[in-house]
Amino acid sequence: MPRKASARLDDVARSAGVSLSTASRAISEPGLVHPDTRERVQRAVAMLGYVPHGAARALASRRSRTLGAVVPTLDNPIFASSTQALQRTLAAAGYTLLLASHEYDPEAELAVTRALVERGVDGLVLVGSDHSPELARFLAQSNVPFELTWTLDPAGHHHCVGFSNRLASIRMAQHLLDLGHREIAVLSGYTANNDRARERVARVREALAGRGIPLPEARVVETAFSVARGRAALRGLLEQDPKLTAVICGNDILALGALLECAARGLAVPADFSVAGFDDIELAAEVSPALTTVRIPTARIGQRAGERLLARLAGKRVAKAEEVPVELMLRASTGPVPAGAARRGAKRAPVNPVRTAARKPRR
Amino acid sequence: MPRKASARLDDVARSAGVSLSTASRAISEPGLVHPDTRERVQRAVAMLGYVPHGAARALASRRSRTLGAVVPTLDNPIFASSTQALQRTLAAAGYTLLLASHEYDPEAELAVTRALVERGVDGLVLVGSDHSPELARFLAQSNVPFELTWTLDPAGHHHCVGFSNRLASIRMAQHLLDLGHREIAVLSGYTANNDRARERVARVREALAGRGIPLPEARVVETAFSVARGRAALRGLLEQDPKLTAVICGNDILALGALLECAARGLAVPADFSVAGFDDIELAAEVSPALTTVRIPTARIGQRAGERLLARLAGKRVAKAEEVPVELMLRASTGPVPAGAARRGAKRAPVNPVRTAARKPRR
DNA sequence: TTGTACGCGTTATCAT
DNA sequence: ATGATAACGCGTACAA
Numbered sequence: 001m002p003r004k005a006s007a008r009l010d011d012v013a014r015s016a017g018v019s020l021s022t023a024s025r026a027i028s029e030p031g032l033v034h035p036d037t038r039e040r041v042q043r044a045v046a047m048l049g050y051v052p053h054g055a056a057r058a059l060a061s062r063r064s065r066t067l068g069a070v071v072p073t074l075d076n077p078i079f080a081s082s083t084q085a086l087q088r089t090l091a092a093a094g095y096t097l098l099l100a101s102h103e104y105d106p107e108a109e110l111a112v113t114r115a116l117v118e119r120g121v122d123g124l125v126l127v128g129s130d131h132s133p134e135l136a137r138f139l140a141q142s143n144v145p146f147e148l149t150w151t152l153d154p155a156g157h158h159h160c161v162g163f164s165n166r167l168a169s170i171r172m173a174q175h176l177l178d179l180g181h182r183e184i185a186v187l188s189g190y191t192a193n194n195d196r197a198r199e200r201v202a203r204v205r206e207a208l209a210g211r212g213i214p215l216p217e218a219r220v221v222e223t224a225f226s227v228a229r230g231r232a233a234l235r236g237l238l239e240q241d242p243k244l245t246a247v248i249c250g251n252d253i254l255a256l257g258a259l260l261e262c263a264a265r266g267l268a269v270p271a272d273f274s275v276a277g278f279d280d281i282e283l284a285a286e287v288s289p290a291l292t293t294v295r296i297p298t299a300r301i302g303q304r305a306g307e308r309l310l311a312r313l314a315g316k317r318v319a320k321a322e323e324v325p326v327e328l329m330l331r332a333s334t335g336p337v338p339a340g341a342a343r344r345g346a347k348r349a350p351v352n353p354v355r356t357a358a359r360k361p362r363r
Numbered sequence: 364m365p366r367k368a369s370a371r372l373d374d375v376a377r378s379a380g381v382s383l384s385t386a387s388r389a390i391s392e393p394g395l396v397h398p399d400t401r402e403r404v405q406r407a408v409a410m411l412g413y414v415p416h417g418a419a420r421a422l423a424s425r426r427s428r429t430l431g432a433v434v435p436t437l438d439n440p441i442f443a444s445s446t447q448a449l450q451r452t453l454a455a456a457g458y459t460l461l462l463a464s465h466e467y468d469p470e471a472e473l474a475v476t477r478a479l480v481e482r483g484v485d486g487l488v489l490v491g492s493d494h495s496p497e498l499a500r501f502l503a504q505s506n507v508p509f510e511l512t513w514t515l516d517p518a519g520h521h522h523c524v525g526f527s528n529r530l531a532s533i534r535m536a537q538h539l540l541d542l543g544h545r546e547i548a549v550l551s552g553y554t555a556n557n558d559r560a561r562e563r564v565a566r567v568r569e570a571l572a573g574r575g576i577p578l579p580e581a582r583v584v585e586t587a588f589s590v591a592r593g594r595a596a597l598r599g600l601l602e603q604d605p606k607l608t609a610v611i612c613g614n615d616i617l618a619l620g621a622l623l624e625c626a627a628r629g630l631a632v633p634a635d636f637s638v639a640g641f642d643d644i645e646l647a648a649e650v651s652p653a654l655t656t657v658r659i660p661t662a663r664i665g666q667r668a669g670e671r672l673l674a675r676l677a678g679k680r681v682a683k684a685e686e687v688p689v690e691l692m693l694r695a696s697t698g699p700v701p702a703g704a705a706r707r708g709a710k711r712a713p714v715n716p717v718r719t720a721a722r723k724p725r726r
Numbered sequence: 727t728t729g730t731a732c733g734c735g736t737t738a739t740c741a742t
Numbered sequence: 743a744t745g746a747t748a749a750c751g752c753g754t755a756c757a758a
Contacts, residue, residue, distance in 0.1 A: 006505070008751060019729045024753060034727060049504050054482040055421035056751035059734045064418065066461075066482065073447055080443035084436055087464050091471075096478050098429075099462040101450050108454075115459050119417040119429065141412050142369070227649040260650060286590040287623060287650075371735060382745045387737065397743060419735030422750045 007048035015044040027052065058120050067309060068098040068116035069125040070109060072194075076225060078251070078280040079127065082149065082302030086125060089306035095122075104193045106132040117142050123309040125302075129153045129160070130195035145312050147305045150196050152321050159312070161304045161322040165196075165203040168294040171328045172248055172276045173207035175292055181246040181274060184208065185219040185237045187230060187258060188250040197222075200250050200278060219244075223254070230257020231264075238265070249277030252284035252293065259288050285329060295327040370411035378407040390415065421483050430672060431461040431479035432488040433472060435557075439588060441614070441643040442490065445512065445665030449488060452669035458485075467556045469495040480505050486672040488665075492516045492523070493558035508675050510668045513559050515684050522675070524667045524685040528559075528566040531657040534691045535611055535639045536570035538655055544609040544637060547571065548582040548600045550593060550621060551613040560585075563613050563641060582607075586617070593620020594627075601628070612640035615647035615656065622651050648692060658690040 013023035018037060026033045026041035033041075044050070058064040067090055071079040087097045098121055100112035110132060116124065117138075124139075124146035131139075139146060148160040176184060186205075191198040205215040221237055223229040234247060234257065249255035255277035259269060267273040269290040279285050279293030301324055308318045376386035381400060389396045389404035396404070407413070421427040430453055434442040442464075450460045461484055463475035473495060479487065480501075487502075487509035494502075502509060511523040539547060549568075554561040568578040584600055586592040597610060597620065612618035618640035622632060630636040632653040642648050642656030664687055671681045 010751085020752080021730080021754075022728055025728085028753080032727080037727080049501075051477065051505060052481050053422075053751050055418045055427065056734090057753075058418035059416075059422050059736085060751075060753040062734070062753090064482075074437060074443040074450070075440075075447050077440060077443070080437040080440070083462075084438050084464060087437070087462060088466070091463060091475055091478070094478075096475075096482055097462050099446075099450060099460050100454060101447060103451070112454055112459075114414065115454070115457075118415050119427075119459055138412075142414060227646065256650070283590065283646075287619070373735085383735095384737085384746075385744055388744085391737080395743075400743080416735050419750090420737075422752090423735075423737035425737090425750075 007050040008053070009050070011048055012041060012044045012050050015048060016040040063122050064120040065094060066096050066098055066119065066121050067123045067125065067306070068100065068113075068119070068121035070100050070102065070113050070116065071127050072104050073101050077253075077283075078150075078296070078298045081281060081298035082305075085299035085302035086306045087302075089303050090310075093306075093310050095306075095310065104190075106135070106193060110135045110138065114138060117144055122313055123147075125149055125305045125309065127151075128195045129155065129158070130193060145309065147309050149301050149305045151199075152323060156321070159308065159318070159320055161301055161308060161324065163296060163301075163324050163326045165199045166206070168278065168296075168326050168328075169200065169203035169207040170210070171326075172292065172294055173204060173211065173213075175328065175330065176246050176248070176274060176276060177208075177211050177213065179246075179270075179274065182213060183241075183243045184213065184215070184246045184248060185221070185234075185241065185244050186215060186248050186250070187233050187237075187254045187277075188220060188222050189225050189254070190222050197250055204248055225251065225253050227253055227257040227260065230254035231261040232257070234258045234261040244273075246274035246276065249275065249284075252277055252279045252281060255279070255284040255291060255293070256287055259284065259291070279329065291329075293329045295329050297324050297326070300324045370413040371416070372413070374411055375404060375407045375413050378411060379403040426485050427483040428457060429459050429461055429482065429484050430486045430488065430669070431463065431476075431482070431484035433463050433465065433476050433479065434490050435467050436464050440646075441513075441659070441661045444644060444661035445668075448662035448665035449669045450665075452666050453673075456669075456673050458673070467553075469498070469556060473498045473501065477501060480507055485676055486510075488512055488668045488672065490514075491558045492518065492521070493556060508672065510672055512664050512668045514562075515686060519684070522671065522681070522683055524664055524671060524687065526659060526664075526687050526689050528562045529569070531641065531659075531689050531691075532563065532566035532570040533573070534689075535655065535657055536567060536574065536576075538691065538693065539609050539611070539637060539639060540571075540574050540576065542609075542633075542637065545576060546604075546606045547576065547578070547609045547611060548584070548597075548604065548607050549578060549611050549613070550596050550600075550617045550640075551583060551585050552588050552617070553585050560613055567611055588614065588616050590616055590620045590623065593617035594624040595620070597621045597624040607636075609637035609639065612638065612647075615640055615642045615644060618642075618647040618654060618656070619650060622647065622654070642692065654692075656692045658692050660687050660689070663687045 009023050010020050013020045023041050026038045030038050069083055069086055071083055074080045090097050098116050098119055100116055102108035102112055124144050126146055126148050127150050129148055129151045148158050151160055151162045153160040186201055188201050189197045201220060208215050221233045223233040238244060247258050249258055255275055258275045262269050262273050269275050276292040279295045280298055285291050285293050304322060311318050372386055373383050376383045385396060386404050389401045393401055432446055432449055434446055437443045453460050461479050461482055463479055465471035465475055487507050489509055489511050490513050492511055492514040511521050514523055514525045516523040549564055551564050552560045564583060571578050584596045586596040610621050612621055618638055621638045625632050625636050632638050639655040642658045643661055648654050648656050667685060674681050
């Protein structure tokens with residue numbers, strides 16, 4: 001259904017008694033026209049209810065003042081949050097956000113990305129560094145500037161903004177190890193087509209290995225993002241492996257599930273069992289003060305991606321990779337080593353809390 | 364930064380040895396060209412990596428195959444969920460979503476809506492029926508078809524898709540009253556510029572009044588959407604009003620906070636105290652089986668809004684208002700009336716459970 | 727500071 | 743079934 005025949009720029013020009021180009025300038029480059037003229041044009045705009053025609057504008061100027069974002073899904077709060085921040089950043093700069101999601105389907109990702117490029121986005125925000133070769137090729141040839149988010153792009157090929165899973169994992173691992181934990185499991189989201197989830201597991205394993213603690217596959221469980229699934233997953237782990245004394249969760253929804261399973265088993269956290277996790281939306285942390293989390297600045301990632309893209313469009317230079325800081329949040333006081341799920345004999349824990357600038361003093 | 368000089372339609376035409384118009388048709392109306400010709404064009408498209416220029420297309424065809432959505436924020440999971448469903452629906456139909464949020468600021472809402480209309484959206488999805496007169500005027504004159512979501516538009520002026528707060532409230536109230544509760548409070552999100560929150564409170568009050576139970580202002584607390592705030596709010600209510608035996612929460616984040624406060628006070632739910640709520644994302648319900656909720660089909664709302672808009676654009680008729688069904692979820696078994704926060708003497712509850720198709724048999 | 731005139735890449739109309 | 747050509751509404755050299 002075509003838009004109603006509404007006022008066009010030449011209507012404005014006529015009504016203001018100026019030429020088309022003057023009217024155009026008065027709107028897009030007000031500084032270049034005489035104040036009186038500008039005012040007459042503005043009055044005409046208001047009178048006629050003139051709304052610029054974006055397509056015509058884009059066609060003539062070869063830019064759409066539109067940026068595209070391709071996310072896996074908004075149903076994951078971390079993407080909702082970063083997308084919200086991105087949208088806010090763009091709106092403040094007079095840009096509009098074109099949004100697409102692909103629900104972790106690489107083919108869909110290519111299709112929706114192509115759709116955004118067809119719509120003439122001036123730039124693109126993508127998630128992760130895991131993309132199909134076809135998509136990579138398409139991006140390369142279409143020549144649209146883009147930012148990868150939620151990754152630091154291990155290959156170092158592209159502009160990106162993310163945080164260090166390595167650092168976060170090391171901090172969590174160090175904390176748990178310092179508390180005396182040796183039997184540690186991992187609860188992860190599905191890792192297929194999801195480099196973020198994969199990275200988290202890999203880095204946690206690395207961090208543990210760095211301290212001589214192996215993380216066998218049997219102690220890593222992948223599950224869907226939901227409280228109930230998280231809970232069920234920990235239940236399975238504990239049944240198969242009663243020696244466990246701690247679990248590291250890929251995100252806070254799963255961590256919440258883990259907490260519930262502990263509660264159901266009468267395991268006090270962290271006295272009997274420790275739960276740590278990547279904290280995306282501060283939900284699990286709000287529920288339990290006994291949780292150790294690495295807080296991820298979700299909004300910051302979206303905001304910076306937008307700002308960086310806008311800067312690049314304006315011809316400014318930006319660092320190719322940008323790391324946003326994470327915070328280790330220790331809410332539990334350190335105490336004796338937990339007995340673990342089996343409630344067996346404990347060793348004493350070294351009193352050696354993790355030190356970090358972000359640490360909340362709470363003793 | 365203008366897009367790189369890439370292949371245009373006349374490149375394709377030349378490469379395929381046909382005219383511009385044939386190339387155009389081969390792409391947008393394949394049925395109208397000879398199969399051989401069509402194939403030659405398609406080959407040329409693939410060879411050159413041709414991507415149609417949306418702006419030019421929109422300019423010439425007067426439609427952008429783009430729909431706009433204006434939401435308060437994606438940080439509220441209900442809007443993330445409905446937006447996700449909307450996006451999925453549109454993508455399947457070859458449409459793209461332009462997204463804007465305004466964070467409950469009416470001026471921002473007008474500005475971003477205007478931006479979307481400038482970008483030439485073929486239709487618009489808005490949230491609620493609470494909009495500034497300026498926005499109403501703008502919508503009327505701009506002549507873009509739109510759907511209001513999360514409301515049934517009490518005034519009946521506009522196309523809308525939502526659910527009945529009245530029905531949901533009556534069900535919750537009836538359930539609590541049948542359990543014997545008489546001292547009931549309400550936990551709500553902020554109601555300023557938010558007709559949905561306001562409606563929920565009003566309808567709950569109405570439903571209670573319908574059974575002779577008043578809901579004084581002092582028993583309604585408005586707070587920000589967060590677990591911690593919900594918890595603090597219930598704490599405040601209980602301290603000021605120890606006779607309370609139940610609370611109805613505007614959404615499940617607040618309900619989760621309420622559950623935590625109950626736990627902290629040693630109040631068993633629902634034995635000592637009942638918590639009911641509007642359940643948007645099934646979070647609180649996942650955490651506690653003791654919760655009574657009215658489950659709202661968030662995704663359905665976004666999906667239907669998209670489908671309705673697409674249908675209207677295709678010239679089909681749709682009902683002006685569409686009500687999506689809610690489900691009353693009873694997870695708690697009925698038992699003796701709770702003693703309330705003050706743990707004072709209880710009366711017997713009538714054994715008269717709410718009947719509803721959606722009821723989960725669990726006795 | 728303002729106006730003229732051309733072009734942006736496609737669709738749609740009208741012939742053929 | 744295909745081709746020529748006129749819009750579509752605006753930005754922007756370039757000229758004045």
